[in-house]
Amino acid sequence: MDKLSDQQLFKQFSYINGSWHSSETQLEVTNPATGECIARVSNSGITETNMAIKAAKNAFKMWSEKSANERAKLMRNWFDLLMQHQDDLARILTLEQGKPLNEAKGEIAYGAAFIEWFSEEAKRVYGDTIPAPANDKRIVVIKQPVGVVASITPWNFPNAMIARKAGAALAAGCTFVARPASETPLSALAMAELAERAGIPAGVFNVVVGDDAKGMGKVLSEHPDVAKFTFTGSTAVGKILIGQCASTVKKVSMELGGNAPFIVFDDADIDAAVTGAIASKYRNAGQTCVCTNRILVQQNVVTEFTEKYTQAVTKLNVGDGTIEGISIGPMISKKAAKQVDKLVDESIKAGAKLVYGGKFDSAGDNFYQPTILTHVNNDMPIASNEIFGPVSPIISFADEHQAIQLANDTEYGLAAYFYSRDIGRIWRVSEGLEYGMIGVNEGLISNAAAPFGGVKQSGNGREGSKYGLDDYLEIKYLCMGGI
Ligand code: NAP
Numbered sequence: 001m002d003k004l005s006d007q008q009l010f011k012q013f014s015y016i017n018g019s020w021h022s023s024e025t026q027l028e029v030t031n032p033a034t035g036e037c038i039a040r041v042s043n044s045g046i047t048e049t050n051m052a053i054k055a056a057k058n059a060f061k062m063w064s065e066k067s068a069n070e071r072a073k074l075m076r077n078w079f080d081l082l083m084q085h086q087d088d089l090a091r092i093l094t095l096e097q098g099k100p101l102n103e104a105k106g107e108i109a110y111g112a113a114f115i116e117w118f119s120e121e122a123k124r125v126y127g128d129t130i131p132a133p134a135n136d137k138r139i140v141v142i143k144q145p146v147g148v149v150a151s152i153t154p155w156n157f158p159n160a161m162i163a164r165k166a167g168a169a170l171a172a173g174c175t176f177v178a179r180p181a182s183e184t185p186l187s188a189l190a191m192a193e194l195a196e197r198a199g200i201p202a203g204v205f206n207v208v209v210g211d212d213a214k215g216m217g218k219v220l221s222e223h224p225d226v227a228k229f230t231f232t233g234s235t236a237v238g239k240i241l242i243g244q245c246a247s248t249v250k251k252v253s254m255e256l257g258g259n260a261p262f263i264v265f266d267d268a269d270i271d272a273a274v275t276g277a278i279a280s281k282y283r284n285a286g287q288t289c290v291c292t293n294r295i296l297v298q299q300n301v302v303t304e305f306t307e308k309y310t311q312a313v314t315k316l317n318v319g320d321g322t323i324e325g326i327s328i329g330p331m332i333s334k335k336a337a338k339q340v341d342k343l344v345d346e347s348i349k350a351g352a353k354l355v356y357g358g359k360f361d362s363a364g365d366n367f368y369q370p371t372i373l374t375h376v377n378n379d380m381p382i383a384s385n386e387i388f389g390p391v392s393p394i395i396s397f398a399d400e401h402q403a404i405q406l407a408n409d410t411e412y413g414l415a416a417y418f419y420s421r422d423i424g425r426i427w428r429v430s431e432g433l434e435y436g437m438i439g440v441n442e443g444l445i446s447n448a449a450a451p452f453g454g455v456k457q458s459g460n461g462r463e464g465s466k467y468g469l470d471d472y473l474e475i476k477y478l479c480m481g482g483i
Pocket of ligand 1: 152153154155156157161179180181182183210211212213214215216217218232233234235237238240241254255256257258288289290386414454458459
């Protein structure tokens with residue numbers, strides 16, 4: 001942290017109602033690459049969560065009554081500051097989360113792009129007029145902010161998962177309470193520092209940090225003053241939170257787990273497919289919700305694909321993300337690495353063949369080697385579970401029909417990818433895949449202009465794009481009579 005050029009970005013307190021709030025106990029933040037404690041953050045809990053909700057409620061009238069232009073200007077300032085401090089923010093992110101610095105810089109730019117995008121969209125919250133069934137009536141539709149928004153986000157994208165939600169909420173005129181993952185609170189607190197410098201008024205953007213996920217989550221999802229709850233994380237926790245939100249009938253958005261298939265047809269450009277699969281699989285050490293989870297390859301090109309893919313994987317360097325040239329950082333914890341190792345072992349016992357990797361890496365406790373397994377089938381643990389680690393299971397298939405059937409054979413429906421050069425097939429497969437997002441000859445699909453989100457048990461709601469504001473707006477219909 002002493003290498004930050006702006007030391008004020010390193011904050012160790014919750015940010016509530018425009019003030020930094022200390023607590024009696026502290027929460028240790030560790031660097032997953034070294035195990036070293038890098039910060040002791042005030043450990044907030046239920047009391048501070050209630051305070052943050054109250055601050056957001058009090059600020060709502062003032063913020064929602066600002067013109068869209070005023071909100072847009074403040075958000076633009078925030079975007080500019082995030083980009084000006086990209087290097088420092090990336091360093092904080094790598095130190096608490098582990099991803100290589102270049103990837104962390106990419107996340108800062110990606111997250112900031114949502115603040116920029118929604119600052120522009122704030123001015124385009126259009127209503128509607130509808131032809132009325134009677135001559136003396138007029139029907140008008142307006143859109144209004146829902147109110148206080150509460151969020152819970154995971155450790156794998158400590159900046160961007162908050163930016164995607166807060167950007168839309170603030171643009172719509174809502175106020176916001178963020179509760180980041182307890183492993184990675186520092187990126188969220190640095191965002192709060194920059195929100196304050198940007199001129200975003202007290203109470204509009206609050207960050208409560210604490211390790212009582214259950215207790216804080218219960219308050220955020222059940223509080224009557226929270227109008228909307230938005231969550232990114234696992235499907236299992238998402239289901240609990242949806243249940244809790246039912247008590248006050250909140251608007252709910254869920255960005256949950258995935259099990260992305262990456263399909264390579266025999267008419268594909270195999271080299272392009274290899275490049276796309278590497279990008280989609282190994283980013284963030286395989287710890288992203290849209291990561292390739294299963295590689296499905298048509299049987300007559302499986303040997304060629306596997307050889308070329310293995311060649312590419314051998315070039316990936318494992319190590320501390322702050323070191324130049326590292327492409328795979330640590331996993332978030334030893335427990336997470338052990339879980340991946342267990343999936344690999346069980347699948348080998350069930351008949352999968354280890355082609356590359358398959359062990360903990362010598363770089364340190366939390367590191368796992370990039371791994372390739374072949375002769376995998378959809379029922380093996382490595383295919384049926386969300387891996388969340390740097391392992392590529394390769395499954396072969398006979399034809400298009402079987403590829404779609406295997407790809408859809410999961411309760412998840414977040415992202416899917418396929419490579420083909422046949423235009424008819426591209427349409428058929430795009431329409432046949434039960435997923436919210438499809439990469440066609442592309443392994444990296446997420447950006448602020450596009451609607452991000454899943455179907456089935458991967459959640460509901462969309463983040464980013466012109467659709468992203470809808471989750472933060474209520475539709476109000478005015479019936480004007482006596483005309
Ligand atoms: P997780 O266990 O569900 O944790 C996510 C967040 O929920 C963390 O802030 C965690 O706090 C909190 N939490 C845990 N238990 C809770 C409870 N009972 N009540 C309230 N909050 C609770 O997920 P994870 O393993 O950290 O993250 C990985 C998952 O997120 C994967 O399934 C991944 O696919 C999904 N994800 C989805 C998207 C998407 O956009 N669809 C994006 C990124 C990640 P603590 O950290 O303090 O425990």
